[in-house]
Amino acid sequence: MRVLVVEDDVKAASYLANALRESGHTSELATDGETGLNLAQTDHFDVLVLDRMLPRLDGLSIVETLRREGNRTPVLILSALGAVDDRVAGLRAGGDDYLTKPYAFSELLARIEALARRSSPEEASPKYVVGDLVLDRLAHKVMRGGEPIVVQPREYRLLEYLMKNAGQVVTRTMLLEHVWDYHFDPQTNVIDVHISRLRAKIDKNYERPLLHTVRGAGYMIRDGAD
């Protein structure tokens, strides 16, 4: 995956480039808004990571320009701000995700990967399949090994989001945002309990666990040994 990072803090940018390289991605770096826009217009990237405050041209203007020109590359906006409305402004300008500094690399990586996948065509698939676990989006049903599993509506949405991002790390914050539509961190880790409930339903009576905990990052659903 090819990522364009537009960030004027060179130190933060090089950490990010390293982290991306270590997880098998390539990245280009631009340290000001104009160069960033230029690169985004002339080259192809899978995901753009834009700092909101940049010299010469700010992140929001870059997204707006690109969207006006019909460029649909997924954009993640980084910001040191972070009140609720900043996120709203970022998304309204055409950004696809929003992350507040300081962020955890695992969080950023998980989000970049989710963004890159979102733009791929398999998104609209009516069925998610991981190993022998099947989520039928048309019938709203979950089955494992051919046996139906009864899940609560919220558990269904939780599983749906995890399976949509199968093979990728999904952070607790991402789950809160996409499954509950909350953008704050609860005092206690409530997500973990929801996950263990879900796990009890889809994994407990089966030999091969599918829902894995990625320490320090989040969760991942995938078929195969960890």
Next chain:
Amino acid sequence: MTGLTRLLRTTAFRFSLVYFCLFAAAAGAAVGYIYWRTSVLLSAQLEDAIQAEIRNLDQQYRRGGLEGLQRAIVERSATAGNSLYLVADAEGRHLGGNLKSVSEELWNSTGRVAFFYRRTVDEQVEQRFAFAVIFRLPNGYRLVVGRDIEDRREFGEVVRSALLWTLAGMAVVGLGGGILIGRSLLRRIETMTETSRTIMAGDLSRRIPLTGTDDEFDRLAVSLNEMLRRIEELIAGFKEVSDNIAHDLKTPLSRLRNRVETALRDQTGAQTYREALQATIEDADELIKTFDALLSIARLEAGAAHSADERFDLAAVVTDVCELYEPLAEERGIRLELKPAETTIVEGKRELIAQAVANILDNAIKYGTNGLARPKPNLEKISVSLAPLRERADIIVADSGPGIPAHDRERVLKRFVRLEASRSLPGSGLGLSLAAAVARLHGGSLTLSDNQPGLKATLSLPRWVGAPENNR
């Protein structure tokens, strides 16, 4: 000396000085005007009287010549009253009239003159003031027709001295009064100045003493004291917060540091390092969370949550948050009971209100239990209800735990305040502060009360009352 200078510089003294000058000028002008008008009137009368006399004597002179004039004068001098007459020949010899002689200077002048003359009354010679018209008759004869105006002069003197004495008296009373008032005001102000100096020097507990007269100074002192009390409270709050920040951030930081140090000393290798690093990340995440919460509270308190308000159903928010927390409660053996609520529209920031409700619920689940090591299922209960009132909507979260003593209920809403009983449990001490800040931002409140037993937290928010003219 400096005391006197300070006194003379007081506003009260300056006021009385200015006031005295203005009053003296006004009084002087009034008396002067009356005096001037009176003397103008008197002079006109005098002039008229003398002119009439002169006309009369002129007739006598024309009819009887010098002798006739002389006779008339002698006649009139007998019953003269205030009138003065004199007829004299060229050598100055007295030919008739009650005026015995005139001075050399007067003798040589003609027309209107004012002069002093001597008169003997009861063998006493007295000098009196007079006004006269002097004519030169043929052969060097002189005729003097005048009036004694000594009484008028004396009257003038009396008025002048009365005016001067009055002004002098006023000066003494006015300026003396100014000094007295100035001194008493100065004393009151000095007390305030001294108090503020002591406070500036660091003694925040000092207050301005009251005299109990409930005058404007007392009222000023009362409001200043109130301000001082508030400042003291705020500073104490600040101190508590910074102490708590120092303590609450230092503990995880040093734990983090020690773990890294221990891991470095460990020789077993990669696996140990990995575990230590993982734990370090978790600790750092907790720290960041704490800072985020602090920042959010600061932002909320500055009223700076500038995101747009939306209208939403509070019942849905409460249901959602309860659903989010239900598994956590169940895991801890707590039954979370949500009483069904009707649709209640409020206007505000949905996300923030959800966070506030979440924090209150979080608090109830964490601290609202009796801390049984192995809780029996459903032994503890937390009930959540939404009570839509006329203008407000109350979200009530009631637990059956140990509760909070009455005197601590206000305190736990402050930043970082954690009660001794809960110090050992995880938590930042910011959850309820944030909920309270959210409530305040929306014009509502968060109150804690006794649930007998347990704690009852009431998040009260203003209900949205639809605009009637905007029927949709």
